[in-house]
Amino acid sequence: xxxxxxxxxxxxxxxxxxxxxxxxxxxxxxxxxxxxxxxxxxxxxxxxxxxxxxxxxxxxxxxxxxxxxxxxxxxxxxxxxxxxxxxxxxxxxxxxxxxxxxxxxx
Numbered sequence: 001x002x003x004x005x006x007x008x009x010x011x012x013x014x015x016x017x018x019x020x021x022x023x024x025x026x027x028x029x030x031x032x033x034x035x036x037x038x039x040x041x042x043x044x045x046x047x048x049x050x051x052x053x054x055x056x057x058x059x060x061x062x063x064x065x066x067x068x069x070x071x072x073x074x075x076x077x078x079x080x081x082x083x084x085x086x087x088x089x090x091x092x093x094x095x096x097x098x099x100x101x102x103x104x105x106x
Contacts, residue, residue: 033066 040059044052053060065071086092096102 033063036063036066039063 036059040056040063043056043059047055083092083094087094
């Protein structure tokens with residue numbers, strides 16, 4: 001604890017910036033990945049950095065996936081590659097509305 005409460009005197013709260021999803025949100029609703037970040041922080045609380053890295057790896061990976069969506073993008077890429085492969089082989093024909101050929105609306 002600092003001798004002077006500099007953050008309080010200046011009216012800033014640097015501590016809330018350290019936790020990305022815990023900052024005040026525009027409409028007062030919890031951020032999208034807030035639950036994952038909270039689980040990760042609660043898991044690592046009081047363990048120390050070295051033990052927390054080892055023991056809270058699953059929570060951290062869930063949080064990072066929620067933020068970056070890397071596994072989702074990879075899965076989507078594989079699905080699209082499989083679809084393109086099936087189209088080339090003639091085993092799958094996409095519906096007209098997936099090809100940009102909609103029926104004219106009245």
